[in-house]
Amino acid sequence: MTDRALGLEVSGVAVDLDRTPIVRDVSCAVAQGGWLALIGPNGAGKSTLLRAVAGLLPHRGDVRIDGSPVGHLRARERARLIGYVAQNPLLPPDMTVQEYVLLGRTPHLGYLAGPGERDREAVRRTLTALDLGDYADRRLAQLSGGERQRAALARALAQEPRLLLLDEPTSALDLGHQQHVLDLVDDLRRTQDLTVVTTLHDLTTAAQYADRLVLLHQGRVESAGAPAEVVTQDAIARVYAARVSVTTDPDGRPVVTPLRGARN
Numbered sequence: 001m002t003d004r005a006l007g008l009e010v011s012g013v014a015v016d017l018d019r020t021p022i023v024r025d026v027s028c029a030v031a032q033g034g035w036l037a038l039i040g041p042n043g044a045g046k047s048t049l050l051r052a053v054a055g056l057l058p059h060r061g062d063v064r065i066d067g068s069p070v071g072h073l074r075a076r077e078r079a080r081l082i083g084y085v086a087q088n089p090l091l092p093p094d095m096t097v098q099e100y101v102l103l104g105r106t107p108h109l110g111y112l113a114g115p116g117e118r119d120r121e122a123v124r125r126t127l128t129a130l131d132l133g134d135y136a137d138r139r140l141a142q143l144s145g146g147e148r149q150r151a152a153l154a155r156a157l158a159q160e161p162r163l164l165l166l167d168e169p170t171s172a173l174d175l176g177h178q179q180h181v182l183d184l185v186d187d188l189r190r191t192q193d194l195t196v197v198t199t200l201h202d203l204t205t206a207a208q209y210a211d212r213l214v215l216l217h218q219g220r221v222e223s224a225g226a227p228a229e230v231v232t233q234d235a236i237a238r239v240y241a242a243r244v245s246v247t248t249d250p251d252g253r254p255v256v257t258p259l260r261g262a263r264n
C-alpha cells in the first residue's frame with residue numbers, strides 16, 4: 001500500500017442474511033485513487049460485502065470513506081460520496097437514458113431545486129464517455145443488455161462520487177466496451193483520485209486494472225495484496241477448484257489461462 005490517505009477502510013465487517021453469516025470479519029483497505037478488486041468463487045460474499053460498504057445492508061464492523069465513518073453520514077452525504085452499480089440493476093423501463101443518468105445528479109441538487117447547466121453538462125459528458133450519446137432519448141427498455149449496463153454505469157459516474165463500487169461492471173459488455181469502460185474508470189481514478197472497488201470474475205482483467213486484490217472464500221478473506229501475490233496457481237486450485245496456468249505479463253501482472261480437464 002502507498003502512503004496516500006485511505007479512500008476506503010473496512011474493519012471487521014460482518015453481514016448475516018436471514019441469520020446466516022455471509023460475510024465474516026472482513027478487513028481490507030485501498031488508498032484514495034486506488035483500485036481494489038474483490039475476487040472469489042460464486043457465493044463467496046463479494047456482492048454482499050459491496051452492498052454493506054454501499055450502506056445498503058445492515059452490518060457489524062466499521063467502514064470509513066476518506067477517513068469518515070460511513071455510519072455517521074447522513075443519507076444525502078453518503079449518496080454524494082458513494083456511487084454503486086449492482087450486478088443486475090433494475091432500470092425503470094419507460095425512462096429515457098438521459099433522464100435516468102440525470103438521476104445520478106440528485107444528491108448534488110439544492111433543496112427543491114431542479115438540475116442546472118453543470119448537472120446537464122455532467123450528464124452529456126458521461127453519455128459521450130460511455131458511447132451512449134446517440135441513445136440519450138431512447139427508453140431504457142429499448143436498450144441491449146450491454147447498453148443498459150453502460151447506462152447504469154453512466155448514472156454512477158454522473159454522480160461524481162469519491163468512491164465507486166461496481167459489481168461485475170463488464171459482465172454484459174463485448175471485449176471492446178469492456179476495455180473502454182475499465183480504461184475510463186482507470187483514468188478517473190488517476191486524474192480525479194476516485195477510489196474504485198469492483199467485483200470481477202475475470203482474474204486476468206482484475207489483475208490488469210486493480211492495484212490490490214482481495215480473494216474472498218466462504219465470506220472470509222483468503223488472501224489480499226498485489227495481484228501477483230494473490231493470483232497464484234495454488235490459490236486458484238484451492239479456492240475455485242480450477243486448473244489453470246498462471247504466467248506473468250511484461251508489467252509483472254498475472255495472466256490466467258484455464259486448462260481443460262480440471263475434473264480428471
Ligand SMILES: Nc1ncnc2c1ncn2[C@@H]1O[C@H](COP(=O)(O)OP(=O)(O)OP(=O)(O)O)[C@@H](O)[C@H]1O
Binds near residue numbers: 017043049
Ligand atoms: N437472504 C439470504 N439469506 C441467506 N443467504 C443468502 C441470502 N442472500 C444471499 N445469500 C447467500 O449469500 C452468499 C453470498 O452471496 P453473494 O451474492 O454475496 O456472493 P458473490 O460472491 O457475489 O457470488 P457471485 O459470484 O455468484 O455473484 C450466497 O451463497 C448466497 O446464496
